[in-house]
Amino acid sequence: MLQKIGIITKRPDQRALQATARLVEWLNQQGKSVTVVEDIAIAAHIPGQQARRQSQDNLPEGMDLVVVIGGDGTFIAAARAVGHRRVPILGVNMGRLGFLTEVPVEEMFATLEKVMQGEFHIEERTTLEVSVIRHELVQNQSRVLNDAVVHKGTLARMMEYNVTIDNQFVFSSRADGLIVATPTGSTAYALSAGGPIIHPALDALLLTPICPHTLTNRPIVVPGAVEISITLTSDDSNRLLTLDGQSGVQLESEDRIVIQRSQYSLLVMHPNTRNYYEILRTKLLWGERAGEVPLVCKP
Amino acid sequence: MLQKIGIITKRPDQRALQATARLVEWLNQQGKSVTVVEDIAIAAHIPGQQARRQSQDNLPEGMDLVVVIGGDGTFIAAARAVGHRRVPILGVNMGRLGFLTEVPVEEMFATLEKVMQGEFHIEERTTLEVSVIRHELVQNQSRVLNDAVVHKGTLARMMEYNVTIDNQFVFSSRADGLIVATPTGSTAYALSAGGPIIHPALDALLLTPICPHTLTNRPIVVPGAVEISITLTSDDSNRLLTLDGQSGVQLESEDRIVIQRSQYSLLVMHPNTRNYYEILRTKLLWGERAGEVPLVCKP
């Protein structure tokens, strides 16, 4: 039984905060115990007796479900806070279907009613542990749901790097950057760099070069259990590691970035009414006749 | 003054035939002299005094304007019949915007009223002369508006060929095929094979390989004044030349396909209310938020 519900909300978004307040009230009526993030509670004028307040990091402790209200960016940030606990997350979008926030806010109550009756399934999504190694020491360690991107700085003309997988040399390359993505991340930045779509149930990692100088360089999909190591080989220190497109780490010459599947996969709750391929079709407009190449038909 | 108007219509399409009948009546009321294709006249029940009847090939003789009612396929077939005469063509679509048939049938009369007042511009579109040379003899000669495609037969595993441009060797390749397109054709088959979009005002030809085996093979844009020669180098006789996607020529070993800009460019009439980039945006859904890669935004 889903009894203890946490809510994480897109912060400066008035509509998301209003939806949060309505959701708190509705959950109260259902007799649920509700916890919200401290500053959200204040911003959304949620009375003290309606919901407990905690910092985002403590939110998932003891929760049965965390509802995220906002866009995919909010969901990803929430995943970072929640991901190491075994609590399922359900994403509610504010009007625009997300790959992760698949419930439109108008269907929030109808969906939650079904969910409370058990009409849902839980999917485990791979996350990545990303470490920066400098002079044999771990400088930085992070967990991402979408991708880790190593890329040149704006003024640099390119990045030179080596990739090894499980200590086997894979390739050295010159490019604008390299995206290492989870299947979840395959429909994010990697897609715009020319990568394939990878079904989230697959235990796999995707390496997609950004503007590679060698034209035969191609996206590669490798088993999820490997250790990927990227070593910067040129002198230029103007390079960056970007984590889920949300935070960045300045890199130095000869830094090594080590990426592995995390032991913590993220539990994503899906209502039974939607499926992955339907979201793909909607987001990528596969159903549309427009957007088609107008190939000549017989007259 | 546009006085003598011809009409070419998508043949078995009832709605296009009805639109043709209405257009004949309307043009009669304007005091225009109207000519339609013989079998269209019969199919659309157009009374004899309302319009002259001629075969499609004779239609453009002495015309000031030819209106094409149908889709881009109808337009392209009409271009073949009309293209060698200096008569402008205006394309009317039956509900779905075409790259060539840009006037929706509902706006047909409003547009023609403006056109009769001189509110239009004429664009010259490059067409190609395509010859098949076998044992030093010209076997087949055609004119295309979009593209000439040399490709392997279904059971063949690939095609081997050499390309020379103005007698300079360009490359030999193995691929499913090679598309030689005009700028007009760049938004047709070539686009689905990975080619760029080329503005129709550019005097250029586009070579786009289909599934090339060498990964460094890329689309090439060359000046319009060149002579492109494609020689088949493998033994397999199971290969084809397709012209504007509408007709095909079986090729034999050592056939040479020679492609040059035609001396006849096609005169396309555009109402002043639309422009090329707007059609691109509409056809390729560039305005749509959906179809975007959902890159993660800051939460």
Added chain:
Amino acid sequence: MLQKIGIITKRPDQRALQATARLVEWLNQQGKSVTVVEDIAIAAHIPGQQARRQSQDNLPEGMDLVVVIGGDGTFIAAARAVGHRRVPILGVNMGRLGFLTEVPVEEMFATLEKVMQGEFHIEERTTLEVSVIRHELVQNQSRVLNDAVVHKGTLARMMEYNVTIDNQFVFSSRADGLIVATPTGSTAYALSAGGPIIHPALDALLLTPICPHTLTNRPIVVPGAVEISITLTSDDSNRLLTLDGQSGVQLESEDRIVIQRSQYSLLVMHPNTRNYYEILRTKLLWGERAGEVPLVCKP
């Protein structure tokens, strides 16, 4: 202990036949029991006492190892004959490194010496079962190592089809064709159609459209355990199913092609001296400076 050795050879290739004769002699000296395909034995003048003779289909029965001498095409044909038995295959190429035939003929004896001492590893490669369903009846059933390709006939202008995966509708599309590939097949035809490289250890299938008319259509990688079903939706009967690029089945309207991972994976023997990434680098010229885009460097 590897005692019973079978040999399959590229048939009309004199050098491959000579290598076969030498290998038979060498294996005899090692006290191995050798079996070759009947017509190869005759073509290569192998004395009767040196090797048993069997048809290719019966060859692997009771073998400990099958050596394939030729190119990747020979290997793939051999895989069809051998694939349903649990016998490892080792590929020897005649001068050009293959993805599957990774031992150069000059290193054949040195490699086999090591192999006889146990210096090898066996890799399981996914194969696919491909069925054509017509009027609810299975018309044709095949097993492929690389790919099954459903594609339009040469004269057709495109193919319309629906894809479902595990009975969930995925997309309907118009394209030249659709490639369903194993990870092994990802470096074959799918690569030239724009697909990613998939590590052979991954339990996954790859769907790559050929010249899709919708520009947002992209290659998709799905879990290996799914059932993929492709239904032809347009009337045109001019369509084909090609299996491993070696044989074809004419398709009819409303045919359904069902593709699943086979219960038989192929056992590929690798000497310990080579690894997958090294073959990738060599085949795709990743090590080469040439073939690079000459991006401008600071002067």
Added chain:
Amino acid sequence: MLQKIGIITKRPDQRALQATARLVEWLNQQGKSVTVVEDIAIAAHIPGQQARRQSQDNLPEGMDLVVVIGGDGTFIAAARAVGHRRVPILGVNMGRLGFLTEVPVEEMFATLEKVMQGEFHIEERTTLEVSVIRHELVQNQSRVLNDAVVHKGTLARMMEYNVTIDNQFVFSSRADGLIVATPTGSTAYALSAGGPIIHPALDALLLTPICPHTLTNRPIVVPGAVEISITLTSDDSNRLLTLDGQSGVQLESEDRIVIQRSQYSLLVMHPNTRNYYEILRTKLLWGERAGEVPLVCKP
């Protein structure tokens, strides 16, 4: 008659400096008047009587030919200094064929001998004028031979921009950046971002998006005579304009970048022994069998 020869050399490169000293001596023997850049003369120990010395910017005044010794980067920098004068440039590479420096240093004297006898042709290469407009004022104006790239800063997650051509709205997009390239630049950065190859004789400009978020966005080739205007539409001020990959301009919100073909085309001298397609083939390894996708052949 080519009498007055200038030399521009890759600065810190010892082999280029040695080649320069040898070239000065050789030209002296031919009775030519030689001018070198001041600091090169010192670095290469060229005696005062052998060559005049001038700053790079003054070098081409009154010259009949400028020889560039180095790589394509040196050539491009030289083009900036020389481009507005009508003096031809000949590029000598130090061992690696460049798209612009096509004479290997070992063939330098043999080539120049032929050149002195008139065995060369001059090609006019389009260059671009790039202006940054801020609050209606021109902030910065530059001329490029390859490309102008507007792109997001490293920490920004994307760039939002509008493109207009000759005051017609073309598209608004979200991407990592946009490359506007000359035909010369089509084989540089634009190629690694997925753009086509454009023959340098074509009067055309190429727009190639970098990692566009809308999957239907494609490279576009437009006539050379247009005015392209790019307006930044998002607030983020972290964006940059990069010129020929060699210098950068920090951009501000609502900056407008205006790009037009320059009135100064660059005169490039080619020996008659080489042609454009041959350089393409060599650089992109089109002649190589390796690098091919190993499509399965019939066994």
